[in-house]
């Protein structure tokens with residue numbers, strides 16, 4: 001649908017106030033297209049939701065009115081996630097490329113959330129000027145539309161994970177680009193450990209994403225070390241706890257662990273059980289490709305990693321291995337999980 005068709009559809013269904021003006025939308029759309037924006041959180045569902053949806057973005061739309069939300073939902077594609085927001089709490093941990101804090105009366109917690117969890121904040125110029133919170137921010141778009149786009153003054157070059165991944169032809173992560181963009185933006189890890197090196201391109205990409213971080217890899221295949229002398233690679237089995245202990249003793253505890261290794265049920269479970277409880281609070285542990293849990297080739301034990309991770313939600317297990325959040329993200333037949341210590 002063209003923008004005009006979306007507006008016409010909207011006006012035929014709703015004749016109400018929630019209305020992102022075409023001039024503002026044109027300006028926002030140009031910005032989104034030029035800056036590889038892939039994911040957006042918006043406060044308040046409306047015509048903006050349909051317009052953003054037309055750009056094939058990952059969208060989380062928060063809305064306080066259940067009836068209204070249902071109506072907007074029925075007009076959007078399945079890519080858009082809606083969350084009923086009870087106006088009391090804003091309990092979201094995810095990060096997005098862009099936060100749309102539109103409207104003339106944004107709440108303080110929306111702005112604070114946007115500052116913590118997004119690369120760009122879209123907000124009315126009037127609010128930006130009058131709100132002291134945004135004094136450390138600068139307007140990055142030069143348009144005269146009253147909806148400004150802001151980034152922190154000291155963070156002029158925003159990391160674009162998609163661009164970095166595209167530099168590396170042998171990386172096995174393109175399907176998770178949006179996931180990593182959302183979860184890794186604004187992190188400053190000192191040590192990242194990836195299990196599964198293969199050609200080494202993911203380790204190289206992590207070094208680009210986090211230039212001040214030491215990046216190390218584990219692989220069972222000795223060629224991964226021999227063929228990548230530029231990388232810190234340790235050769236061994238991810239299930240071998242003596243091997244893992246030796247590495248941790250040598251380099252310390254990672255702030256981020258990514259399991260993209262053997263993908264067998266036992267490997268995903270054993271490695272997590274050994275490493276995760278040792279991690280410092282707020283460290284992240286990611287397991288890629290959990291769909292393998294359901295495929296014969298990787299099905300080597302009764303307990304799947306998905307079932308094991310689900311069991312952590314159980315109160316008793318939760319106390320044994322405390323963690324802050326556990327988030328599964330299905331993605332076109334691929335599935336990934338991020339657990340925050």
Ligand SMILES: C[S@@+](CC[C@H](N)C(=O)[O-])C[C@H]1O[C@@H](n2cnc3c(N)ncnc32)[C@H](O)[C@@H]1O
Nearest residue numbers: 171172196198202219220221237238260261262
């Ligand atoms: C999917 S590839 C890694 C891809 C790489 N992380 C990327 O994104 O480009 C999986 C790697 O895990 C390694 N691997 C398989 N089983 C393993 C195990 N039990 N312990 C350690 N590494 C293992 C394989 O040798 C292979 O290089």
